Each structure stands twice: as structure tokens, then as C-alpha cells.
């Protein structure tokens with residue numbers, strides 16, 4: 235353990251130095267406001283940096299403080315989140331904002347971790363970046379970087395590995411905890427990238443990285459076999475009548491729970507709705523399931539009362555539709 239700690243301690247200064255020179259300019263960099271850091275971290279969960287940038291800026295324009303977010307309606311929050319996916323994140327942000335508006339933003343790990351939607355990783359990131367606390371934020375990126383650095387063959391999908399590496403990291407956190415946390419993330423995102431293609435010649439650790447020095451970068455990290463995604467066949471109906479389109483709300487459980495959507499079903503029921511004007515297929519990939527969709531633009535034979543009928547303008551302004559339906563939204567005009 236002592237050797238491991240010392241090895242990792244030696245790796246901190248070159249990493250911080252590299253980060254100071256090479257970090258990307260991102261809209262959430264440079265702030266110490268825990269609210270803004272929290273929003274960025276929640277948005278970045280399972281979502282690419284490029285996709286998050288625009289959302290982050292406009293979300294903060296609409297809701298510049300936790301109090302402003304707490305005052306908004308759930309529909310407004312979901313609308314601001316439209317297209318970003320994993321909507322339970324937006325609902326949890328909203329719920330947590332109400333707590334923060336009453337009690338202030340928590341100042342320690344336990345307090346931050348207790349907010350709805352905040353796990354160990356996010357709490358660690360917020361506490362280190364906002365408050366310089368030595369709270370490791372260990373995700374797949376950080377585990378990959380560190381297991382390569384130390385040629386650590388433990389399976390990173392096992393919780394015990396995550397716990398052991400978090401413990402080790404806590405020992406080496408420098409006083410610039412926020413910079414260190416972000417530098418590890420940055421190295422994983424831009425240099426020590428996944429899929430066996432790290433750019434070692436650009437890496438501040440190239441002279442001390444055990445995997446690189448032994449030419450075994452591709453052997454790390456060790457992971458469990460991935461489970462195959464389930465495929466679901468779905469028929470989507472874009473029903474139009476007199477310039478209005480049909481929407482319905484999903485059930486309050488499971489995938490995309492409680493969000494607005496175009497009517498859809500596992501069976502082809504298009505004939506029951508009216509005259510088909512156009513048809514196309516699309517695919518959407520979620521974490522554990524893949525939707526293979528056939529969409530129909532249909533001139534509806536009546537205003538089916540079980541649906542909400544809205545104009546394209548109302549849909550655009552007030553109803554957040556998941557990006558799974560993006561391909562069919564083009565028909566709404």
C-alpha cells in the first residue's frame with residue numbers, strides 16, 4: 235500500500251502541470267459555484283461533453299440559481315432538458331433544488347450525497363471542485379486511467395476495485411483537490427481514452443505508466459463481459475388532424491417515465507387511426523435496450539379523446555419529447 239501511495243503521489247505534479255496547459259475550455263470550467271458544478275455533473279452523466287455544452291449554458295440562463303430552479307414547474311424543467319435524455323436526472327435536479335432552496339447547498343460529502351440523484355461519483359466531483367475537499371470522484375474514466383498507470387489487473391466493474399482505488403486516491407489528494415479531480419477526468423477524456431487507443435506520446439505519465447512501459451496499454455482496464463442489449467420493436471403514430479398533433483404521457487414508471495410522446499405500440503395499429511401519409515424507420519439506443527421503430531404519419535380520422543391534441547407551436551414550446559422520437563418530429567409542422 236505504501237508503495238502504491240508513493241507511486242501515485244509522484245504522478246500528481248506532472249498531471250496538474252499538464253492540466254494547467256492542456257485543459258479544454260469548457261463552459262463549466264473555472265466556476266466554484268456548487269450549484270453550477272452540480273448542474274454540469276448531472277448533465278455530463280452518460281452524456282458527451284459536446285452535447286452538454288449548449289444545454290448547460292441555456293439551462294443556467296433559465297435557472298441561474300437553485301432557488302430559480304426550485305420555483306419552476308416540472309414541465310418547464312423537462313422542456314429545458316428536452317433531447318438530453320435520462321429524464322429522471324432533470325426530475326431529481328428539480329426535487330433537489332427545492333431542498334437546496336430551503337437549506338442552502340450542502341457543504342460536505344454526506345450532505346451533497348444525500349441530495350436526490352447524487353451518487354458517490356457526483357458528490358465527490360462537486361465537493362472536490364467546489365470546496366477542494368479530498369473526495370475522490372471515481373468513474374469508469376478514472377478507473378481506466380489509474381489501472382493503466384499502475385498496471386492493475388483488478389476488474390473495474392467490481393465494486394471492491396472501485397472502493398480500493400477511491401481509498402488510495404484519498405491518500406494522495408493534493409490541496410488543489412478540484413484541479414486534481416478535473417485533471418484525472420481530462421486525461422481520461424482526451425489522452426488515456428478507451429478502446430485500447432490511448433495517446434501515450436501526449437501523456438504526462440508516459441515515463442512512469444506501468445502499462446505503457448511494458449507495452450500492455452490494451453490489457454487495461456480489465457472488465458466483465460458486457461450484457462447484450464434487448465431489442466424492442468415499436469410502431470410510432472404521428473397523428474395529425476386540422477393542424478393539431480396527438481401526444482400522450484407515458485406511465486410513471488420504467489423508461490422515459492411520465493414524459494410526453496407520440497402514441498406508440500408494440501403492434502402495428504396504423505390502420506385503426508386513419509390514412510397513412512408517410513412511413514419511415516428509425517433506431518434509438520438506450521443503455522439496456524434498443525428501439526427499432528417504424529413511424530407513420532397519419533391523417534387521423536377523429537380527435538381521439540385519449541390523446542392531447544396540440545399545435546406544432548405548442549409542442550415546440552411546452553412539451554418535452556424524448557430524443558428517441560426525433561426522427562418522427564420532423565413531420566410536425
Ligand code: SF4
Nearest residue numbers: 426432434437443446
Ligand atoms: S501513458 Fe498511455 S496508457 Fe499510460 S496513462 Fe498515459 S495515455 Fe494512459
